[in-house]
Amino acid sequence: MPGPLAIGVIALALWAVAGLAAQLVAARGWGQRTAYAVPAGRPRSGILYMLGPGMSPTAKESARLHFGTWLAGVGYHAGIAGGFAALLLVLARVELSGAALRAVQAMLAAGLAGGVFLLVKRIARPPMRRLSHPDDYIANGLTTGFVALAFARTLCPAAEVPWLGLAMLLFLYVPIGKIRHCFFFFATRIHAGTFFGRRGVLPPHA
């Protein structure tokens, strides 16, 4: 029988997923762009590019120019994935050990480093500060904190209670702020891939 904290986490995780799904459905309600122009390329090719090679530093100037940030972002998201995996296992009462534990710890450490790096960059660089809203700091704080406590939980079972508590806060916040990009990311890249794919712009030429 799961404890009240676990039930709270599951309930708020469902709230997060339902909230995000509702927003995507609501966005669909705004209607689709028409596509009367005769295509010059394949939307599907554009979408596959945008969800695949189009995200790599070899393809994207912004990733090349900000390679450290890109790397931090990759580490951050790996850590978040590791955090959610660890959460699932804890809720299922499965304890990791050996190489699997070390792999999750490595992901969480990368995530923690990435999250802190991105937060420091946002605070330290004036244009980034100017661009930022409270949402940016809250989202980073909640997520990085979640990853940090997930890491702490792998070292010390006593960290479980604060970790699950923070997980609830995180899930509560997901549909409200920018963390919704975990769903919207796919929608936007599909839209852009469709747009550029139809026009024969993506995949890129030469």
Next chain:
Amino acid sequence: MAGEPTTHTDEIEARLAAMTPEDFRRGMEIFRSKLRESEVDYLKSCVRCGLCAESCHYFLSDGEADSIPASKLDVVASAFQRHFTIAGRIAPGLSGARRFDRALARRWVDAVFGRCSLCGRCSLQCTMGIHIPSVLRAARGTLTELGLIPSDLLATVQASLDKGNNMGIERQDWIETIEWLEEELQTATGDPNARIPIDRHGARYLFTVNPREPKFFPLTLLASATVLHAAKEDWTVASEGWDLTNYGLFSGSAAQGGPISAQMLASMDRLGCGTLLMGECGHGFAAARWEAPEWLQRTPAFPIRSFLEVMEEYLRDGRIRVDPSRNPEPVTLHDPCNLVRHGGVFEPQREILRRSVARFVEMTPNRAENYCCGGGGGQLSMGRYKERRLRAGGIKAEQIRRTGAKIVVAPCHNCIDQLMELNKEYELGVSIQTVAEVVSNALVFESPVAG
């Protein structure tokens, strides 16, 4: 503050001052009507990572946070969040949601007209894949319907709607120009039978033109005619509905863009030509090829092609021959955003230049990653932002300088105008030409030999 518009500020301020709360409420209704799922997803997706900053020639040239593409998107998104999302209504401070009022409308004008040429370079660099021009164009359209469009840009749109072309050229002047150019064509080719047909029914191609050519650069039009003549093409120009430009693309208004496109498409219906052939004009191509079908809600019954694609076919099929030694100086190519990044025409112009010039040097970066020259998005028609436009164009000027080229080829008249100004401003010492001019210069005629 550096980068602020120095002239023409009063007209926008006067309109803003006269606006009522009802006007701003109506503004959001207009904005809502211009959004679809894709724009809504874009507006909800930005994580403000800032990685798009260096993709923008405005930010690169002024370093201002307001010029970061994400910042421009955020200005527009702030109203969206406040008026159309629950979180934005309940906790506006969280993500910068703001009521659309006088102050925010002023920021919209600055962001979407004053700091963006809708080039779309940021979209390819965006972590999330947000197509920012789609959103900013919707914002432009909203401002246009609220009367908050710079008057000189609106005047260009209005000229197209009222006169059938954006330069207000009268029908008689257009026809006389064509007749004069026909004589020039005969002289240039040594062929007294050379023609620039007007209103030839059933011609294979209806060739459409940027009004800058008959007005200011008739020799550019002559170059295109020379290539078409050399290829023994079955073509015509129209006496009416011949202007390929469409500044409705820049005002963001389908209500303006649609009727302007319809004028040109009506020429196709009237003359029964096989293909609508777009002269060298970036935004004109994108407007006709990609936007007009959406504005008019119908698929054209005929192909719409760029003259670049056709010239490349002529060369490939041996319908024209060129001697690259006639263009001995190093040549570089500017990729107009609307023709390339938003138009999908990448290679024909390159293949043409490889065959027609002695030395072709690519800019870095190029193709879809090429920088906007700064003249796109209607910037050339908005005098109030001239200083910014020229400064932003410094990125392109540096790109050109690094190639060492003496000739810059630009298949777009807005780009050409901007590049000519950049040439002067940054003392580049280059000449700016269209692709057709380069090809025409290299043409080898069978007999009689061209002069």
